[in-house]
Amino acid sequence: MAEGYLAVVLHAHLPFVRHPEKERYLEENWLYQAITECYLPLIDVLTRLVEEGYRYKITLSLSPPLITMLTDGLLTRRYVSHLERLICLAEAEKRRTAGTEFFPLAVMYEERFKRFYQLFLHVFQGNLVSAFASLHREGVLELITTCATHGYLPLIRNREARRAQIVTGLDVFRRYFGFYPQGFWLPECGYAAGIDELLAECGIKYFIAETHGLLAASPPPSGGVYAPVSTPAGVAAFGRDPETSRQVWDRKVGYPGDYWYREYYRDIGYELPWEYIEPFLPSGEIRTDTGLKYYRVTGAEEKRLYEPHSALERAAAHAEHFLYHRRRQVAYLAERIDAAPVVVAPYDAELFGHWWYEGPQWLEFLIRKVNDQEVVALTTPSEYLHAHPPQETAVMGLSSWGEGGYSEVWLNPANDWIYQHLHHAEGRMIELCDLYPRSEGTLHRALSQAARELLLAESSDWPFILRVGSTIQYATRRLREHISRFNYLTDRILDEGVNEPGLEAIEAVDNIFPAIDYRVYSRFWTSAGPQAAKPLRVLLLTWEYPPRIVGGLGRHVYDLSRALVGLGSEVVVVTAPVPESPTVEDDEGVKVYRVPEETYGGDFLDWVASMNRQMFQSVGNLLEEGKEFDVIHAHDWLVEAAALKLAEGFGLPLVATIHATEYGRCQGIHNETQHRIHLAEQRLVHNARIVICCSDYMKQEVSRLFGVPPAKIKVIPNGVNPEVLGVKEWRGFAAPPAPTVLYLGRLVPEKGVQDLIRALPLIEGQAPGVQAVLCGQGPYEGELRRLSADLNLTHRVHFTGFVDGPIRNEFFRQAAAAVFPSYYEPFGIVALEAMAAQVPVIVGDTGGLSEVVEHGIDGFKVPPGRPDVLARYVGEILTNPSLAEDLCRRGWRKVRSTYNWKHIAAVTHETYRLACG
Amino acid sequence: MDGVLPEDIPPGYGENTLVLMVQKVAVLFAYWEMSQAAREFLKERQTALRLCSLAEGRYLHYVTVSPTFLTGNWYFERVTPGKKYRCELGWWDNGDFYPLMCSQPVDVPTGAITLRVTGRGKRRRGKRVTASVGAVSTVGVSSGVTRRP
Known part of the structure; x- marks a missing residue:
């Protein structure tokens, strides 16, 4: 039985880069490099371990753009060509370096590329996503995903736009893997208050947060980052362990900087004569990395030749070192915290193999060595949660793993100009969703494409690049393109004149997420999806209904009842008597029953009690006559007695809307009558399965006054029908x-x-x-x-x-x-x-x-x-x-x-x- | 437009907008835009941008700036960690400030963390320190292949 756990989480992401307009495109090289240097080597290592019978657990997040690119026919074909060119280059290098000390390395590269060619084409049939799926089925890899285009959520302004990133990402994942993941990778570990609610809506059980995201939580977790906490929405937050990060990531003391490891910058793409190297460069215009590097880090002096054997020994030693420290760490923590500690070690997947050439080998050594001892066991956040559910709840604020720990990387003078455009687009997309909850043909295509453009513009990669200054022109161009295409499409939708050739041209270029549902941007989106199931039979209990109009309640129920009928629901309204109004009425599909008036002596509350008795009687009669209801919807305290009796007596679910409270109306409870009303409200909200309030303000008031948990209260605003206003x-x-x-x-x-x-x-x-x-x-x-x-x-x-x-x-x-x-x-x-x-x-x-x-x-x-x-x-x-x-x-x-x-x-x-x- | 894809983005959208965003613990960023009518309205008036912090249920003035309104954005530095802020763009009249637009409120992170692991039910409490465990200096964090360090 392990004393503690190590959860290695690899996050694999590349921005969506696909340029059919040119045969070879510089930025597409990012994908080809990553496949050759990172994904293939990782799959190779992980598969080999499985074949040798190792049972281990690693978590891998695959971003939707990466999944999309890895399964794209055009990019796959181009990758194969890329590999073929690499093989040619390695062969040329063999010829060029024959008889020199570089020759064995050229051979190494040639063998490596040929091996990967075999693996990619013949073992994995060009489909790395299915290779990952296979490892998942073996039980050694937990697969999760991230936002649709890796949008940095804290700087996305609207809740609906954040949700669109999350939901679209999850849908893409499900499309390729056949299931929804348990966990979610927040881009850049970027968390802000409220994001947990969105994750909870989608059934997500956990996410990873930056170290100080947990440590600054309220109250501070007693287990530091070594046990997950629950957020108020019920999602578990795991915190990054700084030690494991430092050992691997740190520029000065991290493993990748070891003198025996391969030096990243001395690539032959920059060093060899132009005429020689040019045919092998991606764009044929500028020098870039080829992946063939001959030197080791060496240190401050002149770079020395790379020695693969020595590098491999270092990787093994570093894996040993890493495990040694995990054992000590876990033993220390196990004495101090209650649950078995979990050390969460998240890394960019591209670190392994691309920046740190020996990374995959290090990982392999680590897995082997972990297998040979029992203090530390590898786990995934899901597995850990299953055995050790969070014991504490904490409220977390803004945090990220970006430099500075907050949002500075993505919001600074180099890139702050983008938010005016992104936020405007968000607002417009949400509005269009509500204007067009249903659409077809060209309009539907335009709305879907607009959603794609917004998602693509929101990629956190663009502001990141603008900040670090690497390929600024490209990032700027991508931002301008997506924003302008969004504006172009939505301008035309609003003018009701979508230009078909224009739309087609844009669809062809930005073809990510073919099955996107633009309605995910709606304020009224629910996880159940569009209304496909049978409409329900609804009983509305209200004392106020036209022609009795006192405040807004009567109008509200009137409009709601009609709109429900419009959806196909059967609606019955049972309401108070009104002189000279019929006791039974069919009002545009709404069946209205006004209870008979009782004459008696007594005060207002007596009258209300009497009305409730009559309501119970009336509904009882209806039920006896064979009428059926699926749900009772009660409005305000005045119908509480009838509502509760009916719900209990006939086993019907009760939903209650609180339009206003007595406490709020009277600024406190000052007399016996008000107190009795207050108690009636209390009984109503406690017995309802769900409480509806019209505003966040009311939700807080009701929660506070009656001790109702916020999760039980749904905010649904009142509607307005302009036609009623003429x-x-x-x-x-x-x-x-x-x-x-x-x-x-x-x-x-x-x-x-x-x-x-x-x-x-x-x-x-x-x-x-x-x-x-x-x-x-x-x-x-x-x-x-x-x-x-x-x-x-x-x-x-x-x-x-x-x-x-x-x-x-x-x-x-x-x-x-x-x-x-x-x-x-x-x-x-x-x-x-x-x-x-x-x-x-x-x-x-x-x-x-x-x-x-x-x-x-x-x-x-x-x-x-x-x-x-x-x-x-x-x-x-x-x-x-x-x-x-x-x-x-x-x-x-x-x-x-x-x-x-x-x-x-x-x-x-x-x-x-x-x-x- | 046939065949030629749009690439221009407008300088603005002609609608009243004022957005406040958190950059980091002590810095907020605001951007705004004004409609033609709003610009006309403010032309003859003394305009200002105010940052207000929430205290006892009310937003109280924190700092006032008068940027050249053409620029449309501003970094507020040295804001107090842990507080809620909102931004107001408006005009002065007889010593009173009237907001024309207000941003949504934002919460500034506290930046204070408890470093020690204490365990539940244990007596020793961790010390609160006012530094954040910042992101470790990296070889290649996020968008790995797209950056040359």
């Missing part, structure tokens, strides 16, 4: 003749209408004649009227009472601005309605409103309780029509994409499915 398309902005400021909503203190009234005299200075129109009713109306009178504003402040439908739409049309200066606002659907009505919005920077409006982008947000600040922004909107138009335009776009009911219904339906289990 709007079908962008109308074109025209500043209304009079400076009218509109408020719509209940007249209660937490809506902040008093601040709007107080702001009017200040707005008057900028916009003379400004009027406020207050549409709504509520208990605070009297107070507001008094305030208005006290400030001499009765001629400027107009109370219209409750308005809806066409009258409301007309008020929107006449409004120059819509103001919602709330103090407490779980969502703020009226702000969305204003955006849909193409009216500029100014809102209180609070709650859900904060999430709906982006300051300066599609509206303005002001601190609640500051009429002076409110006045300033309202005044600017009223006096700057171009600015107002900007905000309206962006607001309109947002409403059409993010808050589209079709999507929201789809995500809600998916949530029902999750609740059903």
Whole structure:
């Protein structure tokens, strides 16, 4: 039984480089060099060990671009030609060096290249991916993968774009290997808060983080980097061990710098006469590495001849040295930490064989030697996790294994210009996804290709190259190409005129990921994929439903029910009685049952209890008549009793939406009634399988107030249907003749209408004649009227009472601005309605409103309780029509994409499915 | 366009944007762009870029700069590790600052790590040190073959 473990993790990646336009292309050489010097030698070593009966465990990450290139017909053919040229070169070298001390090395290279030629063509049939798969099946290699194009996640701005990198990468891996990996390699070990959630969504069990990523976690792990921790999303994080890194990587003291190892820089590509070497160079234009090198590192003096035997002895000695230190390390750690320690040693695969020629041999020696002792055993992170699940949870922040430990390598004056373009493209791709959740033909191809271009532009290799200054021209060109192609395609999609020959030309050149699903960029993507399964039968319980409209709840359920019917669901709404409304109604496919009214004496809570009894009865009757439901969806505390009784009594899964809490509405619980409501809310959220909230703000509030774990709460925003506002398309902005400021909503203190009234005299200075129109009713109306009178504003402040439908739409049309200066606002659907009505919005920077409006982008947000600040922004909107138009335009776009009911219904339906289990 | 692939990228996209990014422990990077309307709006006003840190639930001014707004980006140095920041681009009026655009907030890493392995339930606690175990100086890290060290 080992005292501890060593997890060697090799990460193999090359940027996607494929240039069919030229027969020989310089940068394609990166692939050919890597195959010859790294991948083939590694496969050779690992296969030999298996054949000799060694059972070992190594983890290998293969990046999707690398997988794609290794299985590409054109590149495979070109590689074979490359090898043939190398063999010719080695033969020429044999002739040239005959009789000199270099001759044995020339022979060595000739034999090596011929051997690899055999291996590649005849043993592996030109398919190295299947060679890796074979080793995986033998149980000696755990295969994982990384982001689609090795995008550096912390600098990718949007969650959806990060997810697209992860999901597309996983899909490529599955396509080639037939399964999803357990682990995920984060490019550059780049981690930032929230990435673990994305990995968890995809079923990933672990990732590797940089050393200080774990050590700076909160709370600091008691096992340092020698035991994994769990992140809040439940994914295990393993930390890189600095010792094993230093021994191998370090420029000064690392093994590769040993004087007997092969010197990297003295390549004949740079040293021999041009006429001789030129036919063997990849582009025939500049000198590059050929892979034939004759010298050893030697040290500070002049380079001496490479002696393969001595180098091999050094590799064996270094493997011994490495193992010796692992044994000591593990013995030391095993005494100090509780679980068996795991030393995680991640390396770039290309180190082995390319930078460090003897690397594969070192690895071979190491595996053999580990086999001969019992203190340290080789393992993979999966295997380790299986036996030793993480014992601690920690929150990790930004970290990477790049120089400096954070993001400096990929964000600095040499490459910072790219992010304006990449982020803009991200936003555009996400928006297009939501505008076109379904597409076919040319449009589908254009959207898919746009996704490819964005992924290719996001490759971390380009900013890396710009920073280190190696092939700057090439990297810059690739960035410009992908960004410009993305813009070209998406400009045309938005103008609804995709140019087919243009599209074809781009598809031919950037043909990575043929099966890409562009919808992975959608805000509404779920791991279950597109809605393929049967729609569910839904029971919606709500006290508020048209014609009873008090706040946003009724409208929400109304729109949701219709959108669900649009998806094909059967929807039944059971709701409170409304005088003069039918007790049974088919409302555009939605079956509405209004329970009978009971007459009794009692307070509001008694009435609610009575309504719940009636609801239970009604649903019971429906069930007896043969109606069936798959899920109950309850809205707010008012239907709690019925919901719980029905869920328990009939064994139905319960989903609850909390639109607002009593605590939030009343800024605390101050009396018995509020307390009872609070308890009803608590019972509802605890008994629901999933809780839905409309904003992150509400999610946090509900989690905090009722102790609900965040994982149980799903954030689904409210939707808005522009047609309800009488709007079908962008109308074109025209500043209304009079400076009218509109408020719509209940007249209660937490809506902040008093601040709007107080702001009017200040707005008057900028916009003379400004009027406020207050549409709504509520208990605070009297107070507001008094305030208005006290400030001499009765001629400027107009109370219209409750308005809806066409009258409301007309008020929107006449409004120059819509103001919602709330103090407490779980969502703020009226702000969305204003955006849909193409009216500029100014809102209180609070709650859900904060999430709906982006300051300066599609509206303005002001601190609640500051009429002076409110006045300033309202005044600017009223006096700057171009600015107002900007905000309206962006607001309109947002409403059409993010808050589209079709999507929201789809995500809600998916949530029902999750609740059903 | 037939046959000729696009290669030009525009200088900007004409929309209001303000993004704040973390470069490393003590350095933040902001970039912005303004729409035509926003540029017109700010033309006659005294404009500035502010970095604000979150303290007690409110964003408080940390540093103000007045870059040439044509440049469109800025590195904020010497920011405090462990804090949350957001950037604001706006104008001054009578001593008050009004943001026209606000970036999303970002969290600056603490940069402080505990080096010692302590084990659970053991009395000795590791010492907190304010240095990061930086990436080891490398022969060829990431994109290995594409870099000549």
